[in-house]
Amino acid sequence: MNFFRILFTVAIIFSFVSCERLQTKPGVDFLGPVLEVVGEEGKLGYTGKVINNSDKKLTNVLVRYIAKNKDGKIIEAITIPLIGTKGLVILKGEIVDFSFILRSETKNVFNKQLTLDYIE
Amino acid sequence: MYFFKRLIVIVLVQLLIFSFIFTLFVFSFNQRREVSKNQSKALASVIAEQASNYFEENDNNFSSKDFFNFLDNQIGVQKLTNAFNVNPPELLAVYFRTDIMKGIVNAGTDDNLNKDDNSPFNKTNKFFFNNKYVAIKPFFIGSSDKPYGVVRIETSNIPILTEVLYNNGIFYMLLFLILNNQAFLFYLWTKKKKSLDLDTGYLKESSLGSIKIMHKLLGDVIQDHKVPGTQKNNPANVLNIDDKK
Numbered sequence: 443m444n445f446f447r448i449l450f451t452v453a454i455i456f457s458f459v460s461c462e463r464l465q466t467k468p469g470v471d472f473l474g475p476v477l478e479v480v481g482e483e484g485k486l487g488y489t490g491k492v493i494n495n496s497d498k499k500l501t502n503v504l505v506r507y508i509a510k511n512k513d514g515k516i517i518e519a520i521t522i523p524l525i526g527t528k529g530l531v532i533l534k535g536e537i538v539d540f541s542f543i544l545r546s547e548t549k550n551v552f553n554k555q556l557t558l559d560y561i562e
Numbered sequence: 563m564y565f566f567k568r569l570i571v572i573v574l575v576q577l578l579i580f581s582f583i584f585t586l587f588v589f590s591f592n593q594r595r596e597v598s599k600n601q602s603k604a605l606a607s608v609i610a611e612q613a614s615n616y617f618e619e620n621d622n623n624f625s626s627k628d629f630f631n632f633l634d635n636q637i638g639v640q641k642l643t644n645a646f647n648v649n650p651p652e653l654l655a656v657y658f659r660t661d662i663m664k665g666i667v668n669a670g671t672d673d674n675l676n677k678d679d680n681s682p683f684n685k686t687n688k689f690f691f692n693n694k695y696v697a698i699k700p701f702f703i704g705s706s707d708k709p710y711g712v713v714r715i716e717t718s719n720i721p722i723l724t725e726v727l728y729n730n731g732i733f734y735m736l737l738f739l740i741l742n743n744q745a746f747l748f749y750l751w752t753k754k755k756k757s758l759d760l761d762t763g764y765l766k767e768s769s770l771g772s773i774k775i776m777h778k779l780l781g782d783v784i785q786d787h788k789v790p791g792t793q794k795n796n797p798a799n800v801l802n803i804d805d806k807k
Binding site for chain 1: 624626627629630633634650651652653654655656657658661665666667668682683686715
């Protein structure tokens with residue numbers, strides 16, 4: 443009887459430590475790397491593609507960009523809404539292009555952070 | 563003080579077990595990171611080759627969107643993403659030598675446009691380690707000795723960290739339980755046996771005291787239940803300890 447009790451306890455413990463939460467859920471992702479170039483005016487420009495990997499259509503998909511200087515302070519933050527074939531709604535499996543240019547001086551940008559946000 | 567000493571020993575044993583598991587984790591993480599580094603270097607070489615082809619054809623007519631589509635047509639960004647699986651490159655940068663030399667952009671390179679490992683542009687410290695890997699590859703046009711520009715690829719190591727934990731989490735948990743079990747068995751093995759007290763034999767003084775009390779209580783109970791004539795009728799049912807003395 444004690445053996446089954448221990449087995450039951452261990453099973454409960456293991457169900458909580460299965461690390462399932464560490465696996466990323468399907469949603470919107472960058473399709474390939476985001477391309478960064480220096481434009482004609484010496485400003486950084488970004489071009490990339492985003493794909494909807496989920497089973498649902500997603501609305502208000504936003505690309506957020508944060509640029510930080512060498513002290514770790516934010517010098518520029520940009521939020522761009524992605525527009526698909528149906529406007530702000532991105533259909534299942536749809537690929538959407540985006541591009542934007544920074545206003546900050548390129549040499550001051552030390553750290554860059556690109557993230558995606560959306561509403562199901 | 564006795565319990566405090568025991569607590570210290572337990573904490574030390576747990577720290578030892580955790581440090582052993584952490585060493586295994588770091589070993590797995592470094593192995594996976596090396597694979598990712600090699601992938602990034604290979605990808606930088608492939609894109610540098612494509613950049614050479616593109617800029618030979620479109621020297622004065624550069625457009626980042628055209629270049630991106632050119633890469634997509636030549637090697638396919640979908641294939642790129644699938645090849646990297648866990649941690650695809652986050653940022654692919656193409657910088658021209660003229661911009662780097664003028665100081666417009668800092669590519670994290672030295673004077674020969676090779677990667678400068680000490681440059682702060684190539685490091686991002688978070689969670690107590692550098693979680694960014696940068697691969698830099700210069701590209702050339704025609705027969706020029708000097709590079710036309712560099713291809714720079716940034717990848718994050720954080721997805722590798724979570725992947726190693728996701729794949730090995732149960733193994734680390736089991737290892738923790740097994741090592742704790744082994745530590746407990748080792749404690750039982752080294753536990754000192756109780757020494758015999760020569761004055762009182764195998765019984766301690768406290769045990770003797772309790773037996774004496776029990777003996778007195780039983781004697782009193784038997785005495786209370788003694789009914790004249792019962793002993794004669796069925797003497798085998800009652801045991802008088804006092805009589806046996």
